Amino acid sequence: xxxxxxxxxxxxxxxxxxxxxxxxxxxxxxxxxxxxxxxxxxxxxxxxxxxxxxxxxxxxxxxxxxxxxxxxxxxxxxxxxxxxxxxxxxxxxxxxxxxxxxxxxxxxxxxxxxxxxxxxxxxxxxxxxxxxxxxxxxxxxxxxxxxxxxxxxxxxxxxxxxxxxxxxxxxxxxxxxxxxxxxxxxxxxxxxxxxxxxxxxxxxxxxxxxxxxxxxxxxxxxxxxxxxxxxxxxxxxxxxxxxxxxxxxxxxxxxxxxxxxxxxxxxxxxxxxxxxxxxxxxxxxxxxxxxxxxxxxxxxxxxxxxxxxxxxxxxxxxxxxxxxxxxxxxxxxxxxxxxxxxxxxxxxxxxxxxxxxxxxxxxxxxxxxxx
Amino acid sequence: xxxxxxxxxxxxxxxxxxxxxxxxxxxxxxxxxxxxxxxxxxxxxxxxxxxxxxxxxxxxxxxxxxxxxxxxxxxxxxxxxxxxxxxxxxxxxxxxxxxxxxxxxxxxxxxxxxxxxxxxxxxxxxxxxxxxxxxxxxxxxxxxxxxxxxxxxxxxxxxxxxxxxxxxxxxxxxxxxxxxxxxxxxxxxxxx
Numbered sequence: 001x002x003x004x005x006x007x008x009x010x011x012x013x014x015x016x017x018x019x020x021x022x023x024x025x026x027x028x029x030x031x032x033x034x035x036x037x038x039x040x041x042x043x044x045x046x047x048x049x050x051x052x053x054x055x056x057x058x059x060x061x062x063x064x065x066x067x068x069x070x071x072x073x074x075x076x077x078x079x080x081x082x083x084x085x086x087x088x089x090x091x092x093x094x095x096x097x098x099x100x101x102x103x104x105x106x107x108x109x110x111x112x113x114x115x116x117x118x119x120x121x122x123x124x125x126x127x128x129x130x131x132x133x134x135x136x137x138x139x140x141x142x143x144x145x146x147x148x149x150x151x152x153x154x155x156x157x158x159x160x161x162x163x164x165x166x167x168x169x170x171x172x173x174x175x176x177x178x179x180x181x182x183x184x185x186x187x188x189x190x191x192x193x194x195x196x197x198x199x200x201x202x203x204x205x206x207x208x209x210x211x212x213x214x215x216x217x218x219x220x221x222x223x224x225x226x227x228x229x230x231x232x233x234x235x236x237x238x239x240x241x242x243x244x245x246x247x248x249x250x251x252x253x254x255x256x257x258x259x260x261x262x263x264x265x266x267x268x269x270x271x272x273x274x275x276x277x278x279x280x281x282x283x284x285x286x287x288x289x290x291x292x293x294x295x296x297x298x299x300x301x302x303x304x305x306x307x308x309x310x311x312x313x314x315x316x317x318x319x320x321x322x323x324x325x326x327x328x329x330x331x332x333x334x335x336x337x338x339x340x341x342x343x344x345x346x347x348x349x350x351x352x353x354x355x356x357x358x359x360x361x362x363x364x365x366x367x368x369x370x371x
Numbered sequence: 372x373x374x375x376x377x378x379x380x381x382x383x384x385x386x387x388x389x390x391x392x393x394x395x396x397x398x399x400x401x402x403x404x405x406x407x408x409x410x411x412x413x414x415x416x417x418x419x420x421x422x423x424x425x426x427x428x429x430x431x432x433x434x435x436x437x438x439x440x441x442x443x444x445x446x447x448x449x450x451x452x453x454x455x456x457x458x459x460x461x462x463x464x465x466x467x468x469x470x471x472x473x474x475x476x477x478x479x480x481x482x483x484x485x486x487x488x489x490x491x492x493x494x495x496x497x498x499x500x501x502x503x504x505x506x507x508x509x510x511x512x513x514x515x516x517x518x519x520x521x522x523x524x525x526x527x528x529x530x531x532x533x534x535x536x537x538x539x540x541x542x543x544x545x546x547x548x549x550x551x552x553x554x555x556x557x558x559x560x561x562x563x
Contacts, residue, residue: 029424164462
């Protein structure tokens with residue numbers, strides 16, 4: 001029997017499938033919408049003013065498109081209505097793909113470089129799993145795309161990513177760290193020296209160089225430096241004193257006395273919400289300073305059953321993971337599972353000449369839905 | 372920082388990979404809802420609630436899935452202003468749903484399913500519970516696709532359009548998933 005009935009309900013009905021449909025229909029969604037509370041309406045004049053640039057841009061796009069379509073040879077195929085490939089469209093100016101200026105949407109192939117200058121920006125369709133907004137003065141390359149694995153290299157500039165792929169499928173390699181999407185929206189900036197900073201607006205992101213890992217949840221920020229890797233994440237609403245001391249700890253001179261002073265400042269300024277930062281510091285300071293961090297963190301988030309002071313001070317990874325889970329930002333087991341599926345190049349601080357990431361061979365997976 | 376996404380509809384459909392009219396309709400509804408139009412958001416609910424429910428049902432107890440659908444859309448309604456690209460609503464709300472399912476597990480508030488043994492063995496309800504349990508034991512991709520097809524009543528082409536999977540991938544998932552489901556249900560019957 002063909003599977004036409006299973007596919008679209010056509011053809012000869014399969015009695016077993018029909019029976020399952022009938023039985024399972026009891027679980028089908030049939031709820032009316034809930035009562036959505038009143039929202040504050042935007043002022044009409046504000047809405048109208050906001051629409052003006054949109055309408056102007058749309059009209060301009062239509063004119064440009066009309067001219068382009070009029071000049072296009074009639075045999076040239078139009079863009080696909082639905083595509084699983086990566087594609088790029090200009091938001092402003094003329095970004096270039098593979099060295100050619102673009103004005104209409106084009107495909108982005110593996111190996112292609114997308115560049116925006118000071119007057120251009122672009123939007124990128126990440127296959128069918130998300131979107132990137134590319135700001136001016138940005139360079140990125142598409143390294144790999146296949147179902148379940150998508151990677152770019154951000155060599156410099158700023159991207160805003162919104163990814164709806166299952167966590168762990170979208171990776172951004174920068175000169176100083178690898179960013180792994182764990183179900184989120186974020187902004188990633190890389191400067192001309194290869195230093196970077198990530199700001200997460202939804203979900204969380206893993207940031208990694210070698211064995212140095214940082215996990216950045218919604219509302220937090222994390223810097224990274226070539227040769228060092230990701231710094232210690234902190235929430236954007238933490239005090240300036242706190243964030244500056246943390247930056248010196250991460251990327252300062254390494255002078256022990258200075259570090260000791262900065263750590264005391266961080267501990268003194270830390271709020272319960274800064275347990276995020278304290279957890280990361282557990283593996284970044286040593287000896288008596290680790291004890292101080294442990295006690296501060298334990299005061300805010302008591303370690304869960306089975307997690308001991310002795311174990312944490314000795315760097316027991318299972319205990320550290322269990323404590324992370326208690327912070328409530330996401331399950332560390334997710335990260336560990338996905339971490340096994342990819343590795344970084346030995347020296348990630350290689351800029352545009354960096355070798356591509358090596359993905360470990362995967363067992364034959366089912367085709368994954370891109371929810 | 373950041374620019375508004377001011378693309379033409381043609382560009383938009385190419386960039387997002389969604390059918391042009393569905394994307395444009397979503398975008399128009401989102402813009403209206405962002406301005407406070409509740410009926411517009413209710414229309415978005417009706418367009419996307421089945422997908423959200425299917426995703427949740429693949430992950431949480433059936434008794435919890437309906438409540439979580441409502442919670443996801445209430446959260447979406449509250450956070451709608453943070454959606455910068457109105458045409459991306461479908462992917463955005465599914466991301467909210469996935470995270471809501473994870474939070475649900477993390478908080479340990481799953482509702483226990485009614486044990487099969489206290490259901491009358493040959494009742495339709497027991498059969499449905501057994502079938503749903505068997506589907507939920509399958510690998511994730513098969514589980515979601517089969518739930519959308521067998522529970523939510525969507526066709527393969529519709530699932531492909533809504534998940535942005537290729538039709539061939541959906542067909543493979545349905546075929547392989549159904550084969551595993553038949554084996555699982557046959558196996559459980561054989562053990563009885």
